[in-house]
Amino acid sequence: MIQALEEMITLLYPRRCPLCQDILTDKAALICMKCRTKAVPIRGPKCKTCGKPVASLETEYCPDCQEKTHFFTSGRAVFLYEEEIRKSVYQFKFHNKREYAGFYVSEMERVCGDEIRTWNPDVIIPIPMYKRKKRQRGYNQAEILAKCLGKRLQIPVDTKSLVRVRKTIPQKSLGRKEREINLKNAFKTSTNALELKKVLLVDDIYTTGVTMDEAAKVLWMAGAEEVHFLVLCTGKPDC
Known part of the structure; x- marks a missing residue:
């Protein structure tokens, strides 16, 4: 009965490619063959702190992380936030394309799982x-x-301990200093003592790191010893 219902839903609402939005003829596929070659993860040397691409193996940190000490321990991203991925994430965030998460998370695990x-x-x-x-x-x-991601990696997911306590304006329209002011005291923990010591923060996009820093600072003050992050996309080092 459940299988028949799932097949009917698939027939009425066929899965679409998260990049070009064409219908996927292969039921097991998460992205079409044409777009598979476009969804290229970040390659080459990366910043040891935030995971943004850097110019050479001799360059340990991107310009952002050279200038600023972060509250998070380290982080990684799968894609650069540009072209097709940018359009896809926009659909995911603002047009209810929640099914795209299947492809996104499969890539997050494949690229950053180790x-x-x-x-x-x-x-x-x-x-x-x-x-x-x-x-x-x-x-x-x-x-x-x-x-x-938690389901795939068998890691518990906590949606209660960290909360956003005030409204902020969209970060994309702000510079670094404005972002810092915008997010100051925007987060808090629902407990004064965080029992779990190693935390993985997850978000869709990383640019200047202000959001991750503010969240990591709050977790650190509550007792976290390490705060890493994983995002789907990151901006270029000058973002």
Whole structure:
């Protein structure tokens, strides 16, 4: 009965490619063959702290991380935030394409799974969304990614311990200093003592790192000893 229902849903709402949105004829595929070659993960040397691409193996840190000491321990991203991936993430966030998370998380595990296991996190925590904004949108895209990733990697997901306590304006329209002011005191923990010591924060996009820093600082003050992050996309080093 359940299988028949799933087949009917698939027939009525066929899965589409997360990049070009064409119908996927292969039921097991998460992306079409044409777009598979376009979805290229970040390759080559990366910043040891935030995972942004750097010019050479001799360059240990991107310009952002050379200038700033972060509260998070380290982080990684799968794709650069450009072209087809940028359009796909926009659909995921603002047009209810939650099914794209299947492809996103499969790539997160494939590209960064070994590093996540090295970090050995006790828990995955998604970057929270302000409750009113989440009600308006209907979902938190970071939470969807975190839950899918936790299921694949068998790591618990905690959506309660870190909360966003005030409304902030969209970060994309702000410079670094404005972002820092915008996010100051935006997060808090629901407990004064975080029992789990190694945390993996999950979000969709990383640019200047201000959001991750603010969240990591709050977790660190609550007792976390290591805070790593994993995102789907990152901006270029000058973002």
